[in-house]
Amino acid sequence: MVVDPAIIPHNEAQRIAAVRRYDILDTPPDGMFDRITALAARRFDVPISIISVVDKDRIWFKSHHGLSAQQIGRDAGLCASAILSDAPHVLRNAKVDPRALANPLVAGDFGLRFYAGVPLRTGDGFNLGTMCIIDKKARPISQGQIDDLHDLASIVMDQLELRLSARQAVSRAEIMAREIDHRVMNSLQFVAGLLTMQSRSPGLLDPASQLEMAALRVQAVARVHRHFYLEDTGENVSCLTYLQRLCADLSGILERPIEVRGDQGTIPTTLIQPVGLLVNELVTNAAKHGDGLINVSYRVNANKRVLTICDRGEGLPHGFDVETARTGLGMRVISALTKQLNGQLTATVNPEGQGACFVIAFPG
Numbered sequence: 001m002v003v004d005p006a007i008i009p010h011n012e013a014q015r016i017a018a019v020r021r022y023d024i025l026d027t028p029p030d031g032m033f034d035r036i037t038a039l040a041a042r043r044f045d046v047p048i049s050i051i052s053v054v055d056k057d058r059i060w061f062k063s064h065h066g067l068s069a070q071q072i073g074r075d076a077g078l079c080a081s082a083i084l085s086d087a088p089h090v091l092r093n094a095k096v097d098p099r100a101l102a103n104p105l106v107a108g109d110f111g112l113r114f115y116a117g118v119p120l121r122t123g124d125g126f127n128l129g130t131m132c133i134i135d136k137k138a139r140p141i142s143q144g145q146i147d148d149l150h151d152l153a154s155i156v157m158d159q160l161e162l163r164l165s166a167r168q169a170v171s172r173a174e175i176m177a178r179e180i181d182h183r184v185m186n187s188l189q190f191v192a193g194l195l196t197m198q199s200r201s202p203g204l205l206d207p208a209s210q211l212e213m214a215a216l217r218v219q220a221v222a223r224v225h226r227h228f229y230l231e232d233t234g235e236n237v238s239c240l241t242y243l244q245r246l247c248a249d250l251s252g253i254l255e256r257p258i259e260v261r262g263d264q265g266t267i268p269t270t271l272i273q274p275v276g277l278l279v280n281e282l283v284t285n286a287a288k289h290g291d292g293l294i295n296v297s298y299r300v301n302a303n304k305r306v307l308t309i310c311d312r313g314e315g316l317p318h319g320f321d322v323e324t325a326r327t328g329l330g331m332r333v334i335s336a337l338t339k340q341l342n343g344q345l346t347a348t349v350n351p352e353g354q355g356a357c358f359v360i361a362f363p364g
Helices: 012-022 031-044 078-082 143-199 207-228 239-254 269-289 329-340
Strands: 048-054 058-065 071-073 089-091 114-121 127-135 236-238 258-262 266-268 294-301 304-310 344-349 356-363
Touching (some): 012 127, 012 143, 031 048, 031 127, 031 143, 078 089, 078 127, 114 143, 236 269, 239 258, 266 269, 269 294, 269 304, 269 329
Parallel strands (some): 258 294
Antiparallel strands (some): 048 127, 058 071, 114 127, 236 266, 294 304, 304 356, 344 356
16 A cells, blocks of 8 residues: 555654554553543543544544444554644545545545544654544534543553553563573572682682682672672663762772772673772782772773772782792682773882782783
């Protein structure tokens, strides 16, 4: 079927996308919308009242009081003309109205004489269809009645918006549930990896010390996730805000001042776990081996992100090298987390004075 170009809005592609967004076409009858059309028929004393949605080549009726048809072709429908404007589309006597003389509903057996339709307009400015009333005899309509028809159209749109919001909320909840399951699984796998790494480390401590160390590792994972879930649960998260919250917690636990500075911006949520665990590990290590303030810096430079943790301790041992230092459990954990970020780990002297800095540069 070829639709008359004269009844195609200038923004038709975007309008059809809006129709699809509400996912209402071909849905079952709905008592709420049926009550609205029944109310409209009584209020205006007309035999027919319709809530229509204008599709690509048809006009589909979400509710049709006084009419058995569920849809008609777009060329034959007055609703297709009604969505071309934001103003009401009114034919008081279609038999003598030049806008409708050739319309088959007027010229044919149906015998339409009166039509009044108000667009169902979305918040972003697209006309989905109409709230309309129809009679087979000519009749007047007052401004007050047109205002009432506008109000009924607004009620229809309120219902559509509520249902769209509900569907979107359910969809977000389902996505988040899957994402939480995925993150919990990743955390459990990471804990398992830490414990395996610990069990294979040379110079094992006594069993009680081993259990205490394992508990601390699990607590670190829990801490990282607790502060992550306080953030936005979208695909990206503010890294600096997250680090400030995490380090405020660590400062209280370690009883050491921690200063966090850096650049704003977001990173994918998939990177937050290794970033948080790296900061937890390096800040805890800095508290053990250094004195005074601990500095945490997060910088964004083009496509590279740089995470730096500095202490005020005695500095690195002579000849210290991150590659050869990976025999210790702590450095092995740090190395594994850096690898997850596809990053590079370096250690330098604190440029602000005595102490050491660990720097992780990673893409993002």
